[in-house]
Amino acid sequence: MTLDLLAPAALDDDALALLFTDARTVNTYVDGDVDPAEIQAAYEVLRWGPTAMNVSPLRLAVVPQGESRERLAAHMAGFNRDKTLAAPLVVVAVADPGFHRHLGTLAPHRVGLEQDLEPQEERRLEMARTNTLIQIGYLIVALRARGLSVGPMAGFDRAGLDADLFAGNGWRSELVLTVGWAAAENGTHPRAARLEVSDAVVVL
Amino acid sequence: MTLDLLAPAALDDDALALLFTDARTVNTYVDGDVDPAEIQAAYEVLRWGPTAMNVSPLRLAVVPQGESRERLAAHMAGFNRDKTLAAPLVVVAVADPGFHRHLGTLAPHRVGLEQDLEPQEERRLEMARTNTLIQIGYLIVALRARGLSVGPMAGFDRAGLDADLFAGNGWRSELVLTVGWAAAENGTHPRAARLEVSDAVVVL
Numbered sequence: 001m002t003l004d005l006l007a008p009a010a011l012d013d014d015a016l017a018l019l020f021t022d023a024r025t026v027n028t029y030v031d032g033d034v035d036p037a038e039i040q041a042a043y044e045v046l047r048w049g050p051t052a053m054n055v056s057p058l059r060l061a062v063v064p065q066g067e068s069r070e071r072l073a074a075h076m077a078g079f080n081r082d083k084t085l086a087a088p089l090v091v092v093a094v095a096d097p098g099f100h101r102h103l104g105t106l107a108p109h110r111v112g113l114e115q116d117l118e119p120q121e122e123r124r125l126e127m128a129r130t131n132t133l134i135q136i137g138y139l140i141v142a143l144r145a146r147g148l149s150v151g152p153m154a155g156f157d158r159a160g161l162d163a164d165l166f167a168g169n170g171w172r173s174e175l176v177l178t179v180g181w182a183a184a185e186n187g188t189h190p191r192a193a194r195l196e197v198s199d200a201v202v203v204l
Numbered sequence: 205m206t207l208d209l210l211a212p213a214a215l216d217d218d219a220l221a222l223l224f225t226d227a228r229t230v231n232t233y234v235d236g237d238v239d240p241a242e243i244q245a246a247y248e249v250l251r252w253g254p255t256a257m258n259v260s261p262l263r264l265a266v267v268p269q270g271e272s273r274e275r276l277a278a279h280m281a282g283f284n285r286d287k288t289l290a291a292p293l294v295v296v297a298v299a300d301p302g303f304h305r306h307l308g309t310l311a312p313h314r315v316g317l318e319q320d321l322e323p324q325e326e327r328r329l330e331m332a333r334t335n336t337l338i339q340i341g342y343l344i345v346a347l348r349a350r351g352l353s354v355g356p357m358a359g360f361d362r363a364g365l366d367a368d369l370f371a372g373n374g375w376r377s378e379l380v381l382t383v384g385w386a387a388a389e390n391g392t393h394p395r396a397a398r399l400e401v402s403d404a405v406v407v408l
Binding site for chain 2 (some may be wrong): 009011014015018019020021023025029033039043045047048049050054056058059060061068072106108130133135136139141142145147149154161165174190192193194197199200202203204
C-alpha cells in the first residue's frame with residue numbers, strides 16, 4: 001500500500017483506545033470458552049508484521065480448558081496458576097529456534113542461509129527470541145484488534161514448562177497469556193502510570 | 205474500557221491493512237523532514253501497551269538529518285548506511301537497564317523493588333531487553349497507526365553505536381528504524397511469504 005500524502009490514512013481515537021490507550025490487562029473474563037479459531041485468525045493478521053530477514057519465529061500453543069490446561073497451570077507461579085486455570089483460553093507464546101527450516105519459504109532469496117544457521121544453535125536461539133518478542137507485541141495488538149482482552153504472565157517455571165510441553169520440538173516459552181472477553185467487572189487494578197514522553201524520547 | 209459482548213469493538217479490514225496486512229517495509233520515502241513530534245506522539249500511544257510489572261524500558265533516540273545522523277550512519281552495516289543517511293527521520297530503539305529508577309512512578313505498590321534490582325545488573329539488562337522488544341512491536345504498530353511507514357534495520361555495530369551515542373546513560377540499542385511517508389515508488393521488494401497458520405499455531 002502506498003499512502004497518499006495529502007490524506008494519509010491514520011487510525012482514529014476509538015481504534016487507538018481499543019489497542020492501546022483504553023486497553024487494560026484483564027483478570028476476569030466473561031464465562032464460556034473462546035474458540036481457538038480466534039487465535040488462528042489473530043495469527044493470520046500479525047504474521048504480516050516485520051521480522052529480521054522475515055524469520056517469523058513466533059509459535060503459539062493454544063491451551064483450551066481440560067487436561068493440557070491443568071498440565072500448563074502446574075508450571076505457573078503464585079496467582080498466575082489460578083488465572084491460568086480460570087481463563088476462557090490460554091496461549092503460550094514461544095520462540096522456535098528451528099525457524100531456519102522454514103527459510104526456503106520465508107526468505108527464498110537468501111540461498112544457503114538455512115544451511116549456514118543449522119550448526120549455529122546459540123545464534124538461532126538469540127535470533128528466535130529477539131524476533132519472537134517483537135512478534136508478541138504484534139500478537140497483543142492483533143488480539144485486541146479482535147475485541148479480545150489479554151492478561152500477559154511472565155511468572156512461570158520456564159524450564160519445567162518447556163520440558164513438559166515442548167521437549168519434542170525444542171520450543172522456548174516466552175510469555176503465557178490469558179485470553180477472553182472482558183467481564184463488566186473485569187478485575188483490573190487501578191491503572192498504573194506511564195513515563196512522560198520526555199523521560200523516554202530524546203532528540204539527538 | 206469494558207467491551208460489550210453483544211457488539212464487541214473490533215478493527216475493520218482497512219485498519220488491519222494499515223497496521224499489518226497491507227503495510228510494507230519501505231525503502232524510499234517522500235522527500236522532506238518528518239517532525240520528531242511524530243515520534244513523541246507515537247510514544248504517547250504505545251506507552252499504554254503492557255510490560256512485565258509495567259517496567260516500560262523502551263527509550264527512543266530520534267535522529268534528524270544533520271551531524272548526529274552521520275555519526276549514527278557510521279555504525280550501520282552495508283546498505284543500511286545509505287538508508288540511514290537518506291531517510292526523513294531515524295529512530296534508535298534502545299533498552300534502558302536503568303528502568304528501575306522509574307519504578308516509584310511506574311509500580312509504586314512494589315515497595316523495595318528498585319532497591320532489590322539496583323545491584324542485579326544482569327537481571328535488569330535481561331528484563332530491559334525482553335520488554336523493550338515487546339514494546340518495539342507496539343512502536344511499529346503505533347507509527348503505522350499515524351500513517352507513517354518504517355524500515356527496521358538490525359544490521360549495525362551495536363557495541364560501537366552504544367559506546368558512541370549512549371555511553372552516558374548505559375542504553376543498549378536493539379533496532380534502528382527509518383521513518384517517513386512512503387513514496388509512490390517506495391522501493392519495496394516483492395512481498396515475502398509468511399507461514400501458514402498450521403505451521404505456527406498448535407492447539408494442545
